[in-house]
Amino acid sequence: MKFTPLAIKKQQFRKSFRGYNVEEVRVYLEMLASEYENLLQENKELKEKIAMLETEVSTYKQIERNLHLAVTQAQETATKTLENAKKQAELIIQEAELKAKETIDRAKLELAKIENEVQFLKLEKERILKELKNFLSSELEKLNLVEPATKQETKEKIEEKIKLDDIIKNLDQ
Template structure:
């Protein structure tokens, strides 16, 4: 049974001889009842305060949980963003490396083709120079023979001698032309050798 301030105030005691003064007892009980009532009020006030604090604590705990979740989500987002950026950077670097290798390979091929073309052109130039030199030498030789023939005959030749001289000159010219043709064939074979070999060109 819980005791209330009213119970304290209404409490009655049995009177005996030589007992306590009833007025003093009543006054004390009144004071005790008032103190007890005040303690109850304080207790109720503290209970309300505790309830309020517990409510605030739950609110704070909820806010803390929400902040932790938000922070964790932000950290995960940052980590994922860094990973994505790293992968994209690696992909860009690999693509650039592949492109650079392709460009270098194409440049090497073009350089090799240019070297082979230069060798071919040089060979053709030398061959043409030799043919022209042989042709010029043949013509000069033929001209010299004709002049010697004219001097030997004293500028007067019979039709038979003239015909014989022309025949000899024609023979020499034919032989010179055949020699020039042989030079052309040799030069052509020499000009094809670097391309068929496919080796490294040396300048």
């Protein structure tokens, strides 16, 4: 049986000889019904409050999930950004190393080219000096074959030969 305040108020008891005082029972039931009605009202208010609080808790849980999701996404974004920055830095370093290697290789080729030119010029210098020496030697021999007319002319030829030897020495340097 379900109790309601109205059912409590309307409850009828059988009358018996020497039974309870009807008026006392009625007053008691009236107080009981009133108290029961207050408890039902309080229970209703508490249920409403529980429903409202459950709604708030649900809202806060949704906010918490959203915040957790945002934090997770921010962490993932930060991680991806950091990884991308590292990859980009590695690419820049590799590119710089490649350019440096290319520059060094070009410089080495240029150096080898210059060294070859220097070697060629040294050989050319030696060839020209040999030709010049041979030419001067043959000219001196020609001069020696002709008889000197005087000692003065012989002295001039010797001085000229010394000058030619000095020129050849200067060319060697």
